[in-house]
Amino acid sequence: MELAKQTTEINTTDTFIQELTTLNLGPTHPATHGIFQNILQMDGEKIVSGVPTIGYIHRAFEKIAERRNFYQITPLTDRMNYCSSPINNMGWWMTVEKLLGVTVPKRAEYIRVIVMELARIADHLICNSILGVDTGAFSGFLYVFQEREKIYDIYEEICGARLTTNMGRVGGMERDLSPSAIQKIKDFLRDFPKVMQEFETMFNRNRIFIDRVEGVGPITAERALNYGFTGPNLRAAGVDYDVRVMNPYSSYQDFDFEIPVGTKGDTYDRFMVRNEEIWQSLRIIQQAIDNLPEGPFHADAPEFYLPPKQEVYRNMEALIYHFKIVMGEIDAPAGEVYHSVEGGNGELGFYLVSDGGRTPYRLHFRRPCFIYYQAYPEMVVGSQLSDAIVTLSSMNVIAGELDA
Amino acid sequence: MAEITNELLIQRLQEKFGDQVFDIQEPYGLVTVTTTRENIIPMLQALYDDEVLQMQFLTTMCGIHYPDNKGQELGVIYHVHSLVNNIRLRIKIFFPEDDAVVPTATNLYATANWMERETWDFYGIRFEGHPNLIRILNVEEMEAFPMRKEFPLEDQTREDKINTFFGR
Numbered sequence: 001m002e003l004a005k006q007t008t009e010i011n012t013t014d015t016f017i018q019e020l021t022t023l024n025l026g027p028t029h030p031a032t033h034g035i036f037q038n039i040l041q042m043d044g045e046k047i048v049s050g051v052p053t054i055g056y057i058h059r060a061f062e063k064i065a066e067r068r069n070f071y072q073i074t075p076l077t078d079r080m081n082y083c084s085s086p087i088n089n090m091g092w093w094m095t096v097e098k099l100l101g102v103t104v105p106k107r108a109e110y111i112r113v114i115v116m117e118l119a120r121i122a123d124h125l126i127c128n129s130i131l132g133v134d135t136g137a138f139s140g141f142l143y144v145f146q147e148r149e150k151i152y153d154i155y156e157e158i159c160g161a162r163l164t165t166n167m168g169r170v171g172g173m174e175r176d177l178s179p180s181a182i183q184k185i186k187d188f189l190r191d192f193p194k195v196m197q198e199f200e201t202m203f204n205r206n207r208i209f210i211d212r213v214e215g216v217g218p219i220t221a222e223r224a225l226n227y228g229f230t231g232p233n234l235r236a237a238g239v240d241y242d243v244r245v246m247n248p249y250s251s252y253q254d255f256d257f258e259i260p261v262g263t264k265g266d267t268y269d270r271f272m273v274r275n276e277e278i279w280q281s282l283r284i285i286q287q288a289i290d291n292l293p294e295g296p297f298h299a300d301a302p303e304f305y306l307p308p309k310q311e312v313y314r315n316m317e318a319l320i321y322h323f324k325i326v327m328g329e330i331d332a333p334a335g336e337v338y339h340s341v342e343g344g345n346g347e348l349g350f351y352l353v354s355d356g357g358r359t360p361y362r363l364h365f366r367r368p369c370f371i372y373y374q375a376y377p378e379m380v381v382g383s384q385l386s387d388a389i390v391t392l393s394s395m396n397v398i399a400g401e402l403d404a
Numbered sequence: 405m406a407e408i409t410n411e412l413l414i415q416r417l418q419e420k421f422g423d424q425v426f427d428i429q430e431p432y433g434l435v436t437v438t439t440t441r442e443n444i445i446p447m448l449q450a451l452y453d454d455e456v457l458q459m460q461f462l463t464t465m466c467g468i469h470y471p472d473n474k475g476q477e478l479g480v481i482y483h484v485h486s487l488v489n490n491i492r493l494r495i496k497i498f499f500p501e502d503d504a505v506v507p508t509a510t511n512l513y514a515t516a517n518w519m520e521r522e523t524w525d526f527y528g529i530r531f532e533g534h535p536n537l538i539r540i541l542n543v544e545e546m547e548a549f550p551m552r553k554e555f556p557l558e559d560q561t562r563e564d565k566i567n568t569f570f571g572r
Contacts, residue, residue, distance in 0.1 A: 055539075055542065058542065063557065066557065067556075067557040098432055099432075223514070226514045226515065228461070228463070239487070335432070336431050336436070337431065337432045337434075338483060338492070340463075349463060349464055349483075351464065362466075364464065364466040364481075366464040370518065370522075371515055374515065374517055374518045404541070
């Protein structure tokens with residue numbers, strides 16, 4: 001009797017206590033691929049709200065750049081999107097060249113295009129293969145990482161470094177493409193498509209993979225534009241904005257390539273857009289290496305281009321210029337310039353204000369990651385935790401670029 | 405559609421805002437104008453709504469500090485872009501350091517949220533109406549605004565540090 005009464009009492013109180021769990025996703029979490037934290041409010045497995053906290057690897061690049069010569073800023077740009085450092089390097093050099101009014105010879109521009117497209121392939125490979133890992137397919141990652149090694153070998157052949165490349169100089173490259181570098185690029189162009197095809201066979205029509213990524217973390221074109229999305233993430237939402245086509249730099253107008261776009265802006269679209277961009281990058285590299293023009297590999301700008309070391313020992317003028325450049329005796333013209341390149345993740349912009357000194361007065365980096373990562377809570381609210389991981393992975397948020 | 409040239413862009417801005425748009429320049433082909441902070445949001449809104457220009461993409465936004473320009477020490481620089489017409493515009497506003505308050509652009513652009521937080525974080529420019537104006541890259545306990553020019557980076561030639569400890 002007593003028990004029955006109690007039971008009815010419990011049944012009549014139908015106030016269901018909704019208890020949310022606070023989940024700290026990060027700062028270090030194996031599935032976030034970088035150091036950033038998300039404080040999620042969870043209702044069971046479902047995300048109710050999310051607050052991203054960033055800045056864990058903030059290194060004050062904009063402040064440091066205010067005391068550095070132009071050629072000392074390239075190593076800083078390396079460390080932003082470290083998956084595609086050469087694009088950052090070249091974007092920075094082009095900004096400086098625009099400020100100084102240096103015209104880059106055609107051969108140097110083509111070499112830059114080759115390097116930038118290799119970097120784009122490396123960047124997209126990492127993003128897409130890690131997305132595979134997050135959905136449970138580890139082998140694709142291992143297959144393509146071997147190819148990424150080959151891209152790094154090519155960097156090494158061109159500039160001597162692999163990850164943080166510090167490549168190029170004002171007005172061109174620091175040295176010409178060596179015969180072995182050209183051979184390595186050709187080998188890559190020959191071998192890579194097979195691996196890429198294998199990778200695509202593994203994922204593109206894979207039922208398990210599609211079930212995990214289709215319709216996950218979508219964003220409409222309007223919201224994406226309002227959030228300042230650029231690059232593959234914007235194109236996946238269906239907007240064909242690509243800096244390489246809209247404002248061609250470094251002779252991109254010479255090449256024939258297509259801009260893939262998605263329709264729904266979900267994780268599957270982002271994956272497919274990146275895959276297709278890899279194929280288009282291969283097309284560009286093939287055209288560039290076939291039509292590589294003869295001529296000098298750097299501009300004739302002795303005040304800014306470091307002379308070759310042998311010349312410094314033998315030639316008076318080279319010694320003087322070497323000294324002036326290294327000691328920072330040469331002032332840049334006053335002015336302000338904005339230049340943007342299509343980075344691995346979108347429009348990578350450099351806003352440089354020079355007051356006529358040897359260092360920038362103000363240098364602002366438009367980091368695509370920083371700008372689009374703020375849309376992340378909106379994209380994952382209402383989805384499951386595991387979907388949030390996949391969304392984060394497919395957005396390709398690079399902590400270095402996020403925090404500068 | 406006729407191509408939008410820099411002259412047309414400047415002309416349209418002057419039609420709408422008259423002498424509130426000043427210091428018009430075109431450094432390296434990018435139209436740069438200065439306006440007052442009262443006019444910045446109406447201007448962004450007008451550019452957004454303009455049927456011809458359709459400047460609906462906020463590329464980036466950053467602060468700047470000129471400590472020697474008395475009464476105009478701090479500034480905010482907006483880069484807006486019309487993806488339809490492929491033309492960019494740079495808008496600057498300047499205001500005194502002791503009254504560093506600017507109306508927020510978050511109602512127009514969702515992307516302005518973090519950009520404004522970053523500008524607040526580094527320059528101490530308060531954006532009125534911002535939903536969540538807290539520091540973003542630096543720690544919250546920080547008291548200074550580090551990108552201001554009164555905080556110079558350490559002089560590389562200073563001699564009061566011991567070489568054995570600091571390696572220089």
